[in-house]
Amino acid sequence: MRCVAVNTLTLAAITLVYLAAIVVLGWLGYRQTKEHEDYLVAGRRIHPVILALSYGATFISTSAIVGFGGVAAQLGMGLIWLTVLNIGVGILLAFVIFGKKTREIGQRLKAVTFPDLLGKRYESQFMQYAAGLVIVVGMPLYTAAILIGGARFIETTLVIPYDSALLGFAAVVALYVVLGGLIAVMYTDAMQGGIMLIGMTVLLVLTYVHLGGVVEAHNALAGLSSMVPEALAAAGHTGWTSMPVLGSPIWLTLVTTIVLGVGIGVLAQPQLVVRFMTVKDSKAIHRAVLIGGPFILMMTGVAFTVGALTNVYFVQNNGMIALEAAGGNVDAIIPAYINASMPDIFIIVFMLALLAAAMSTLSSLIHTMGTALGHDIWRGIMNAKPSLRASQAGCALMVGVSVGLAYLMPVSIIARATAMFMGLCASAFLPAYAAALYARTPSKNAAIASLVAGASMWFLWTAFVHVKESSVLGLSQAIFGTPALLSSFWQAVDPLIIALPLATLVLLGGMAVERTMPETAEKSQDTVEGEALR
Amino acid sequence: MFGILDPQIWFAYLLALGFTLACVLYGLLNWNAGGDEMRGG
Structure with missing residues (x-):
């Protein structure tokens, strides 16, 4: 966002207060x-309000507001289905069904990271290493994407060189993550979540005020359906207040990649799961749900609604739809709208809200990668005792890796990183994580097979079929001479939609096979008796 | 509803608000439940 209209001194002063x-x-x-234990799970004594705001602020990155808000400006209010899943799955299901059990089991087993939880629950060092490896290999790409987005944003708002913005941004976050661990991360997250809440609330109210009221704004948006660009209309776009044509390419992208891919992917995000282990009892989880639901509604619900409504503003003021007004760049729509329509003071508030969104997500990712490397992998391999220093060193090292990637990776891959990482996490972890929480006798072999099958299928579909990623990765082109295999229908289906059911089937099949084996049945009986005695 | 004619869209808004309300009610109804648990699972 370029704040040319805003007094630079005011902007610098407010930024300094924030820092x-x-x-x-x-x-x-x-x-x-x-x-x-303080460094990894905040001493298991975090306040429910801090938990809710930290979870929400980590969940919602700048790309959720600016990127997906821009997608809503392009594709319309159908994105609100993602908000439905963000709240229904990302908060209600995640906290009530997954969170409470995660806390209980994590506390009982003294688990301190997501891979540690899986490793201890399945009594498998391999499981801990494998989960840690997926995080250490897959998460830096996502982290680099957040870093680049944040640095670009700082570069344009504070008018400083990109390199300085990137290194300064990484250094500030690294400082408090490396030294203060998860307590520092969650405290700062909570403050950042508060700023985000203020920013999004003002954005919603001012947008409806600008457009003459709720019903008037929606009526105006519905009246723009004749202005849908031909290419989008041919791909199934029917207008900004209606869903795309069922089964059309836009419908498939909206439903499988955006709504289901991102909506379900959140359930097995290691940086979110670990937060359930930071509170001392279920009461804290219950109370956090009360805040978490409304918080997410005010984040993605507002971003997607305002995103779609930017079309009304730009048509009324510039005579063109939002995508055209932003020069065809989806990511530039929300910043362009804020700059064009909002008062100066709000531009600063929104700038802080976006900076907060980027920092809260970045700090959590660095902490998760660093602890996976320092605690789950390095400590395991060295057979060393749990050490605060090892986790701190892991965090510092992963900051370096992420900064390096931010310079080396092509922008085209970085742009796909968020959806890719969410899909990978859900495909690799979700079935094994759910079984770890709810299976009476969780099967180690079935869980490992599920993790490997989910991650492998996700990679194959990403590299060879889902054209948005395969065309960027170039493996399919190099081996088969085509950007993507299979028909155009399948090329629009997100890898998660294929890999997650496969990983689930492998897990269930493995558990069924193991139950038929005599020694497992005996162990199962022992476990049932053991649990009855407790 | 509120200027949105496609039921697939306004139903999504209703669901989003419904889930939000469910979160609030869940938190209120279980405000003091599950306190000071020493162990679980």
Whole structure:
């Protein structure tokens, strides 16, 4: 966002106050971090309000607001189905069905990371290594995407060179993550979540005020359906207040990649799962649900609604739809709208909200990668005792890797990183994670087979079929001479839609086979008796 | 409904608001449930 209309001194002063608050909260985290359990799971004593805001702020990155808000400006209000899943699956299901059990089992087994939880529940070091490896290999790409987005944003708003923005952004976040661990991350997340809430609330209210009211704005948007570009109409776009044609390419992208891919993918995100282990009891989880639902509604619900409505503003003021007004760049729509329509003071508030969204997600990713490397992999291989220093070193190293990737990776791959990482996590982890929480006798072999099958199928579909990624990765072109295999219908289907059911079937099949084996049946009986005695 | 004619869209808005309300009610109804658990699973 370019804040040319905003007084630079005011902007710099507010940014400094924001950074000072971050430093204070980071210092508080540092002071309260005495041992590895403090660093990894915030000492299991986080307040429910902090949990809810931290979970929400980590969940919602800048790309969820600017990127997906821009997609809503392009494709319309159908994106609100993602908000339905964000709240129904990402909060209600995640906290009530997954979160409470995760906390209970995590506390009982003294698990301190997501891979540690899987490893201890399945009594499998391999499971811990494999989950840690997926995080250490897959997450830096997503982290680099967040870093680049944040740096570009700082570059344009504060008018400083890109390299300085990138390195400064990474250094500030690294400082409080490396020193203060998850306590510092969650304290800063909570403050950032509060800023995001203020920013999005003002954005919604001012948008409806600008457009003459709720019903008037929606009526105006519905009246623009004749202005849908021909290429989009041919792909199934029917207008901004209606769903695309069933089964059309836009419908498939909207439903499989955006709504289901991102909506379900959130359930097995290691950086979110670990937050359930930061509270001491289920009461804290219950209370966090009360805040988490409305928070997410005000994030994605507002971003997608306002995103679609930007078309009305640009048509009324510029005579063209939002995509045209932003020069065809979906990511530029929301910033262009804010700059064109909002008062100066709000531009600063929104700038801070976006910076907060980027920092909260980035800090959580660095912490998750660093602890996977330092605690789950390095400590396991060295057979060492849990160590605060190992996790800190892991975090510092992963910051370096992510910054390096941000310079090396092509922008085209970075742009796909968020959806790719969510899909990979759900495909690899979700069935095994669910079974770890709810199976009476979780099967180690079935879980490993499910993780390997899910991750492998996700990779094959991503590299060879789902054209949005395969055309960028270039493997299919190099081996088969075509950007993607199979028909155009399948090329639009997200890898998650194929890999997750496969991983689930492999898990269920493996568990069924194991149940028929005499020694497993005996162990199962022992477990049932053991649980009855507890 | 509210200027949106396609039921697939306004139903999504209703569901989003419904789930939000469910979150609030769940939190309120279980406000003091599950406190001070020492172990679980």
